[in-house]
Amino acid sequence: MSxxxxxxxxxxxxxxxxxSTTELAQQAPRWQKLFATELAARxxxxxxxxxxxxxxxxxxxxxxxxxxxxxxxxxxFARGEVFGNFGVTLYRFGIxxxxxxxxxxxxxxxxxxxxxxxxxxxxxxxVGLSMPAIIWSFLTVMWFGFGDLSPIVTTFLTAVxxxxxxxxxxxxxxxxxxxxxxxxxxxxxxxQVRELVLPAVTGFVATGARYAVLMGWNGVLLAEWFGGSGGxxxxxRYWYDANQFAGFAAWVVLFIAFIVALDRLVFDPxxxxxxxxxxxx
Amino acid sequence: MTLLxxxxxxxxxxxxxxxxxxxxxxxxxxxxxxxxxxxxxxWEYASWWFGSRLMPRPYAVLMAAYQIxxxxxxxxxFTASVLKTFAGFAVAIVIGAPIGYLxxxxxxxxxxFQDGITVAGTIPAIVYAVMSLIIFGLSNxxxxxxxxxxxxxxxxxxxxxxIRGVDRxxxxxxxxxxxxxxxxxxxxxxxxxxxxxxxxxxxxxAVAWKVEALTEVFGGRSGVGFQIRTExxxxxxxxxxxxxxxxxxxxxxxxxxxxxxSEAHLLAWRPQERNAL
Numbered sequence: 001m002s003x004x005x006x007x008x009x010x011x012x013x014x015x016x017x018x019x020s021t022t023e024l025a026q027q028a029p030r031w032q033k034l035f036a037t038e039l040a041a042r043x044x045x046x047x048x049x050x051x052x053x054x055x056x057x058x059x060x061x062x063x064x065x066x067x068x069x070x071x072x073x074x075x076x077f078a079r080g081e082v083f084g085n086f087g088v089t090l091y092r093f094g095i096x097x098x099x100x101x102x103x104x105x106x107x108x109x110x111x112x113x114x115x116x117x118x119x120x121x122x123x124x125x126x127v128g129l130s131m132p133a134i135i136w137s138f139l140t141v142m143w144f145g146f147g148d149l150s151p152i153v154t155t156f157l158t159a160v161x162x163x164x165x166x167x168x169x170x171x172x173x174x175x176x177x178x179x180x181x182x183x184x185x186x187x188x189x190x191x192q193v194r195e196l197v198l199p200a201v202t203g204f205v206a207t208g209a210r211y212a213v214l215m216g217w218n219g220v221l222l223a224e225w226f227g228g229s230g231g232x233x234x235x236x237r238y239w240y241d242a243n244q245f246a247g248f249a250a251w252v253v254l255f256i257a258f259i260v261a262l263d264r265l266v267f268d269p270x271x272x273x274x275x276x277x278x279x280x281x
Numbered sequence: 282m283t284l285l286x287x288x289x290x291x292x293x294x295x296x297x298x299x300x301x302x303x304x305x306x307x308x309x310x311x312x313x314x315x316x317x318x319x320x321x322x323x324w325e326y327a328s329w330w331f332g333s334r335l336m337p338r339p340y341a342v343l344m345a346a347y348q349i350x351x352x353x354x355x356x357x358x359f360t361a362s363v364l365k366t367f368a369g370f371a372v373a374i375v376i377g378a379p380i381g382y383l384x385x386x387x388x389x390x391x392x393x394f395q396d397g398i399t400v401a402g403t404i405p406a407i408v409y410a411v412m413s414l415i416i417f418g419l420s421n422x423x424x425x426x427x428x429x430x431x432x433x434x435x436x437x438x439x440x441x442x443x444i445r446g447v448d449r450x451x452x453x454x455x456x457x458x459x460x461x462x463x464x465x466x467x468x469x470x471x472x473x474x475x476x477x478x479x480x481x482x483x484x485x486x487a488v489a490w491k492v493e494a495l496t497e498v499f500g501g502r503s504g505v506g507f508q509i510r511t512e513x514x515x516x517x518x519x520x521x522x523x524x525x526x527x528x529x530x531x532x533x534x535x536x537x538x539x540x541x542x543s544e545a546h547l548l549a550w551r552p553q554e555r556n557a558l
Contacts, residue, residue, distance in 0.1 A: 041392035049397065062415050119312040124320050130529045132491045133406070134498055138513055138521065142335050218405035225407065233407075245415050252408050256400070263403050 064246035072250040081235060082254070089231040092148055093220045096155025100212050103156075104163025105205055111164065112171025121164075128161035133215070137223040151223040151231065158219035159212035166211060170204025171197075203275035210267040217259050337519035345523035354508070355527060362504035365421060366493045369428025370482055377433040378478065381440025391441070398434045406431070406488070410496040424496040424504065428489045435485040436478060443477030444470075483540045490532050 034040060050066065057065035064072075076082055111118045111125075136157045140150035174197060182192050224233025232255050239247030272279070321339055328336040337345075349355045380398075383390035413426040447470060455465050497506025505528050512520035 036389055038388070038392040041389050042396060045393045045397060048393075056416075060416050062418070115309075116312050119309045120316045120319070123313060123316040126533070127320065127529060130487065130532050132494055132525070132528070134495055135509075135521070135525045139336070139518075142518070143331050214403055214405070218407055221405055221407050236411075240411060248411070248415075252412070256404055256408065259403050259405070260400050 062245060064249050068246040069249045069253060072244075072246045073253065076247070076250055085230060085232050085235045086254075086258075089151075089220060089224065089233070092151040092224075092231065093155055093216060096152045096220065097159055097209075097212050097216045099152075100156045100159035100163055100216065101205070101209055104160045104208060104212070105167050107160075108164045108167025108208070109171055109201070111168045112174075118168075125161050125164050128157070129165065131157075133158045133219045133222050136219065137226050140223060141227045146227050146229040148229070150227050151220045151229075151233075154219040154223035155216040159216040162211035162215055163205075163208040166204045166208030167201065170201040173204075174200045199277050203271065203278065206267065206271045206274040210263065210271060213262060213267065214259070217255070221255070335518065337522060341519045342522045342526060345519045346526050349520075349523055349527065358504050358508050359527075359531060361421075362424075362490075362493055362497070362506070365424045365504065366428050366486075366489055369425045369489060369493065370432055372425065372429035373432035373436050374478060376429070377436030377481075378440050378474075380433070381437040381442075382444055384437060384441035385444025394437065398437055401430070401434045406492045406495055409492055410499050413496055414500045419500045419502060421502065424493045424501060424506075427492050427496040431489050431492045432482070432485045435481040439477045439481035439484075440474060443474045446477075447473050479543075483536070486536060486540060487532060490535075494528060 028036075053066050057063045057068075107121060107125075111121050133154065136154045137150070140153045140157075144150040144153065178196055179192075182196060220231070221233035221236070224231040225237045228234055228237075232251060236248050236251040236255075239245070239251065324336075324339050328338045330336075333341070380390075380394055384394050385391075409427045409430050410423075413423040413430070417423045417426060451469050452465060455469060460468070494504070494506035494509070497504045498510045499506075501507040501510075505524055509521055509524045509528075512518075512524065
């Protein structure tokens with residue numbers, strides 16, 4: 001840590017002739033420039049992660065190495081366990097998240113528009129935000145038994161407060177001035193909704209949906225882990241209970257890949273698009 | 282007409298405004314209390330619907346919570362959980378702050394860590410919990426590791442943000458006046474970074490606290506989560522809910538009072554930050 005930020009702005013300390021940073025950059029050899037690109041950094045990160053994983057599995061006997069995990073993953077595909085379990089989980093997860101989005105958006109809009117409903121709903125939302133997902137999964141498994149209902153309800157209950165919070169912030173963020181102005185210039189209501197309220201809120205609904213997916217995924221996994229009625233969480237637990245950590249890790253890789261793909265391919269573009277009125281330069 | 286009467290009462294518009302504000306505040310408080318009452322009502326209804334064995338009534342849960350506080354297990358188990366959480370934060374700062382420093386300083390390292398950190402932010406909590414258990418088995422290290430893993434992305438991102446926000450002219454000036462790099466680090470860099478680290482901790486406290494409890498549920502030997510699992514296995518649901526109640530109350534108190542207060546204290550020297558947060 002001997003370099004401070006100041007070194008960059010204080011050339012001329014050394015005896016060498018002073019050069020601008022562009023000159024210095026141009027002077028660097030070709031291979032060095034190649035290694036400093038962003039792509040090289042990303043490739044290096046992947047390699048570093050692989051090395052880290054191998055070292056970790058060598059140090060801790062219980063941690064499975066990458067090869068064992070890939071082998072288990074292929075086995076699991078060959079057994080035909082992957083698609084059925086994923087389908088079951090996606091069905092529960094999808095219903096829960098969609099319900100949470102609908103209910104959360106309605107409640108969030110209500111809270112944003114009326115002071116009294118905000119005061120009324122504030123504490124339930126706060127408690128919902130701080131409730132651990134595992135308690136919901138314990139309770140719903142007891143209430144609804146080992147079926148589809150308990151994962152669905154757990155997903156819904158863990159996701160809904162986050163949707164409410166985001167939509168509420170969006171509605172509250174609608175510029176009061178713009179609302180007043182459009183009212184005094186007699187802008188028709190439908191146009192107000194289309195050009196003022198909707199653009200302001202969609203971005204927050206998209207962000208809320210993203211949170212709902214992240215939180216709901218955790219909820220559905222927990223409920224399946226304790227519920228034992230098929231699905232990704234159940235299958236992961238099956239391997240965990242059998243002390244086959246490579247099998248467990250194979251499922252972890254699968255569902256992390258799924259959630260990352262969902263986040264990157266669906267929600268990143270969606271949120272960027274919905275917020276383009278705000279972030280565009 | 283009202284306008285006339287107020288001006289005739291020879292003008293205490295200030296007092297009337299105060300009165301109106303007080304009235305509004307009371308109304309708000311009343312509605313707030315109504316919100317809590319509604320929650321209790323929903324709870325009562327649920328325990329009637331599912332039966333008090335599957336969903337104990339609020340009163341029974343409150344008594345169980347009182348029991349837990351009275352017999353001292355509240356204190357021992359919460360201390361255990363809090364210590365593990367803060368140990369996790371310490372580990373996260375030791376690892377996350379240098380990562381954030383590199384990310385803030387060099388484009389190469391930013392590209393290097395960016396993907397990993399965004400992926401780490403999307404991994405569900407259950408993965409962290411079970412992974413920590415696989416690595417460390419049943420011990421106090423598991424929850425600590427889980428908290429650290431969850432917090433590192435937050436801390437790294439915030440420190441990177443902070444490094445980018447350091448006032449360069451301050452550094453130039455201190456160099457012009459011949460301060461040593463060590464002095465610059467201590468007097469300029471670290472004071473700028475501390476608030477960012479603190480904001481990161483406050484941001485991830487709720488997440489970390491939940492992950493800590495979750496890890497204890499899966500395999501802890503002490504702490505809140507351990508108690509929740511034990512009571513669940515004994516099928517004593519009112520005790521499970523009592524621990525949950527205390528868990529939530531504790532979290533809200535720490536978040537709203539302790540962290541918010543000390544953050545305001547730490548950020549007092551830069552009012553614009555305080556207002557922005």
